[in-house]
Amino acid sequence: MQDDPSDFEPSRSAGLDRLAEFVNRAGRSYAAGRNTDDGPGRATAVSKLSPYLRYRLVTERDVVAAVLERHGFEPAEKFVQEVLWRTYWKGWLEMRPTVWARFVEERDRQRQTFPNKRALTAAESGSTGIEGFDDWARELLATGYLHNHARMWFASIWIFTLRLPWTLGADFFLRHLVDADAASNTLSWRWVAGLQTVGKTYLATADNIARYTNGRFSPKGLATEAFAITEPPIPRPQPLPRPMRSASSDQSLLLVTSDDLNPETVARTDMPIKAAVVASSPDGLWGDRARVFVAKAAAETASRVAVSFDCEANVLVDLDAETLAIAARSAGAHQIVTAYAPVGPVADALARLTPSLAGQGITLVQVRRDWDDLFWPHATKGFFKFREQIPELLREQGMR
Numbered sequence: 001m002q003d004d005p006s007d008f009e010p011s012r013s014a015g016l017d018r019l020a021e022f023v024n025r026a027g028r029s030y031a032a033g034r035n036t037d038d039g040p041g042r043a044t045a046v047s048k049l050s051p052y053l054r055y056r057l058v059t060e061r062d063v064v065a066a067v068l069e070r071h072g073f074e075p076a077e078k079f080v081q082e083v084l085w086r087t088y089w090k091g092w093l094e095m096r097p098t099v100w101a102r103f104v105e106e107r108d109r110q111r112q113t114f115p116n117k118r119a120l121t122a123a124e125s126g127s128t129g130i131e132g133f134d135d136w137a138r139e140l141l142a143t144g145y146l147h148n149h150a151r152m153w154f155a156s157i158w159i160f161t162l163r164l165p166w167t168l169g170a171d172f173f174l175r176h177l178v179d180a181d182a183a184s185n186t187l188s189w190r191w192v193a194g195l196q197t198v199g200k201t202y203l204a205t206a207d208n209i210a211r212y213t214n215g216r217f218s219p220k221g222l223a224t225e226a227f228a229i230t231e232p233p234i235p236r237p238q239p240l241p242r243p244m245r246s247a248s249s250d251q252s253l254l255l256v257t258s259d260d261l262n263p264e265t266v267a268r269t270d271m272p273i274k275a276a277v278v279a280s281s282p283d284g285l286w287g288d289r290a291r292v293f294v295a296k297a298a299a300e301t302a303s304r305v306a307v308s309f310d311c312e313a314n315v316l317v318d319l320d321a322e323t324l325a326i327a328a329r330s331a332g333a334h335q336i337v338t339a340y341a342p343v344g345p346v347a348d349a350l351a352r353l354t355p356s357l358a359g360q361g362i363t364l365v366q367v368r369r370d371w372d373d374l375f376w377p378h379a380t381k382g383f384f385k386f387r388e389q390i391p392e393l394l395r396e397q398g399m400r
């Protein structure tokens, strides 16, 4: 069993070690124990693989393949479904990018205008006097990680007991989680708030908290009703952008971003990659913990890439068109190949710099993973419809 979650060593090999250590526990013991949170530094049934999956140091495919090989599908179904929640949220947001844009706009508005700064500071520093809630706030600040159930309880108390804006809670998580993610975080907060599945809110209760913290916490005075939060209707899902493949066999510069630190399984190692740059830029990294994790992981990824593609690989601090154009030119490349960036700040940065690169005769090709091509189109409705497809889609991949 693992203990201290604050110790996420930022490398693919550390992620694979964690997976190897966890894989035996991914079957029925995960299903039975995953809801219990005994607190930081204590044995747990969950994997704590989230930072590795978030930055794709270890991919969903790596994790699901290892778990299925060890257990087969039925005993590991619950764990596989949890991994696919991540894939589902990514696909769902990809087809509804305005939900991210709206969140950013509303968060920025609330940051400027929310009047009760004192209540906000008390919530963020863990000094509201609410048992459990204060402990999770401090745990998040100290470790950059919270158990899934603690995230749910925390978000629910933030919204319905403290009556703070959900967007500021989501912002607090983004600034402190090591695994902070545009899709998983925003959509989970929306789910708790009753926006994601309209009318279905998540209300934390003292009994449930006491039961799943093994009696560590039993907070008093929690809201007993969840009020309705409304918003204008969400636009219908738009078609996914067509997957791009690197059509040209031109000499290329490989660009690695924090959204996918596993380029070896995106670009083929026999592609004419002349050089690589790994961007450890702040785009999509909201907090210090995530930034430190990615900066170290970027250096480790550059070393891996240099060996895998037999080329020079450097870490870039800024993801801007001029720096990329210089790197491409000095590699003699007119094409930059990168893993597809899903909705979020890295995608926004790539969208900004693409025209400028094109103006200099350089094409940016975003290659989407087979995993995303396979699952994302099914994220049109709720998770339960999506979940029904999982066994068949895994079978298509020869994974079960």
Ligand SMILES: Cc1cc2nc3c(=O)[nH]c(=O)nc-3n(C[C@H](O)[C@H](O)[C@H](O)COP(=O)(O)OP(=O)(O)OC[C@H]3O[C@@H](n4cnc5c(N)ncnc54)[C@H](O)[C@@H]3O)c2cc1C
Pocket: 034, 046, 047, 048, 049, 050, 051, 053, 054, 082, 083, 084, 085, 086, 087, 089, 146, 147, 148, 149, 151, 152, 155, 173, 177, 179, 180, 181, 182, 184, 185, 186, 188, 189, 192
């Ligand atoms: C309010 C709230 C905010 C959240 N914010 C984030 C976030 O920013 N980044 C993030 O990666 N996850 C987020 N989650 C989802 C989930 O809490 C974490 O992925 C999980 O707790 C990570 O711990 P683990 O690796 O031990 O999970 P395990 O239980 O071991 O699950 C394995 C993997 O499956 C995925 N996963 C599991 N549960 C979920 C879930 N409910 N939603 C999406 N993916 C899941 C994760 O990649 C996780 O690493 C949030 C959940 C809530 C309720």
